[in-house]
Amino acid sequence: MKSYFIYSDTLSRFKYTPNHPFRPERAAIMYNLCKKYGLIDEPWISVIEPEPIPDELLLLFHTDRYLKTLKDAERGQITEDTALAGLGTSDNPIFPDMFEKTSYAAGGTILGLSRVMEGQERAVAFNPIGGFHHAFPDHAEGFCYLNDIAIAGKMLRRQGRRFAYIDIDAHHGNGVEAGFWEDNGALIISIHQSGYTIYPGTGFENEIGQGKGRGYTINVPIPPQTDDDLYLRAFLAVVPPAVKAFGPDVILAQLGADALANDPLTNLCLTNNCIRSVVEEIGLLCDKIVGMGGGGYNLERATRAWTIAWAVLNDIELENPYAGLLSGVMTGPEIDGGDLSDPHIYISGPTKERNEKEIDRVVDYIRKTVFPIIGAHA
Numbered sequence: 025m026k027s028y029f030i031y032s033d034t035l036s037r038f039k040y041t042p043n044h045p046f047r048p049e050r051a052a053i054m055y056n057l058c059k060k061y062g063l064i065d066e067p068w069i070s071v072i073e074p075e076p077i078p079d080e081l082l083l084l085f086h087t088d089r090y091l092k093t094l095k096d097a098e099r100g101q102i103t104e105d106t107a108l109a110g111l112g113t114s115d116n117p118i119f120p121d122m123f124e125k126t127s128y129a130a131g132g133t134i135l136g137l138s139r140v141m142e143g144q145e146r147a148v149a150f151n152p153i154g155g156f157h158h159a160f161p162d163h164a165e166g167f168c169y170l171n172d173i174a175i176a177g178k179m180l181r182r183q184g185r186r187f188a189y190i191d192i193d194a195h196h197g198n199g200v201e202a203g204f205w206e207d208n209g210a211l212i213i214s215i216h217q218s219g220y221t222i223y224p225g226t227g228f229e230n231e232i233g234q235g236k237g238r239g240y241t242i243n244v245p246i247p248p249q250t251d252d253d254l255y256l257r258a259f260l261a262v263v264p265p266a267v268k269a270f271g272p273d274v275i276l277a278q279l280g281a282d283a284l285a286n287d288p289l290t291n292l293c294l295t296n297n298c299i300r301s302v303v304e305e306i307g308l309l310c311d312k313i314v315g316m317g318g319g320g321y322n323l324e325r326a327t328r329a330w331t332i333a334w335a336v337l338n339d340i341e342l343e344n345p346y347a348g349l350l351s352g353v354m355t356g357p358e359i360d361g362g363d364l365s366d367p368h369i370y371i372s373g374p375t376k377e378r379n380e381k382e383i384d385r386v387v388d389y390i391r392k393t394v395f396p397i398i399g400a401h402a
Contacts, residue, residue, distance in 0.1 A: 025146045026068055026146075028136050028148070032073045032132075035074060036052040046167040050327055051317075057364075058331055058334060061342055062343075072136075074132030074135055075134075077130055081175055081179065082170065082175065084179060085174040085203055086162070090163065097123075098118075098123040109164060110164040111164055115166060129153040130156060130172030133151045133155075133314065148314070150333070153317060160198075165198070166195065173316065177200070180273070186272050186273050188309070191213065191216070191280070193282060194217045194283040194289075197227075198226050201241055201243075204241070205241060206236055208240050212242065213243075215263075217248060239397030244262055248292065251369055251371040252368065252369065254376070255294055264305060266395070267309045272309075274310060275310040275313045277306055279330065280317070280318030281326035284322065284326065287319075287322050290319075293371055295365075299332060300332050
């Protein structure tokens, strides 16, 4: 097995704006947790620094005009194209070294993919500052300037490889979906809070691709206040059957942690116990996996979840070497007692019943409409 943790201490310190929700420092928090728990000490694990994406690869997804606008904005050259490209908004501000930093951040995913695909053995990679699933070819959206996932997917398709994309971020992966809407060599699956209640307002179950790609886009919108057991119910009903039927060469997994309870930008009620189960299932579906952080705006909860995900991807049992110190109370991202795992959350009553009914409706639609097209079985 080969395993690659993508990390740069310098990159983890850049900021969009002082109060922007996207905080690259999460990479440093996760890295330190992984060091503490011995999750980067194994002989098969390498820590590698990201590299910027060459323009030749950027152009596999993004337009030349958009890339020029990004570079111009970085130098303070503001034109009409700047606004058309979605730059200078509260979501996508213009900041020093904007193109350079986002190129390195997204480049980590491309580097991880290249390493994972080098040999025949099982291989995984994780880029905690990757997962920019909202960026479109010609404009920025939702904190995302360069779409590392779509670029990675275009690289794979150029090589004749098939990939499955699994997105568990609370927000619909609209930019990635747009890039492969008519491609039957890419299976695009997004499980997210319903677009009726959250940005970007898309990703409904009847969005299934078109042309040759019809049936190869799968959206699973879930209602607010969905908890672990209902989420897993939807995930297990849709993702494993679809991915097994498709048979990808590699899985690109956007492991957004903003579906966790108490995230300031979302309304779901997951715990990292659910993230653990999801990543365990993903690990059974393919021998080559590239994971990305995506969303996650409660840094303590998000970094705990990603640390657990990294342990699962590497088949490492978590043991806290400091448990019991300071009367069992730890400082840092862990909860009291030094445990990375969240306490379970159970939703009950009318909300649970309503959510269960809605999730069953969505799953039933996918099974009846999409599964026959791609040869999946419930």
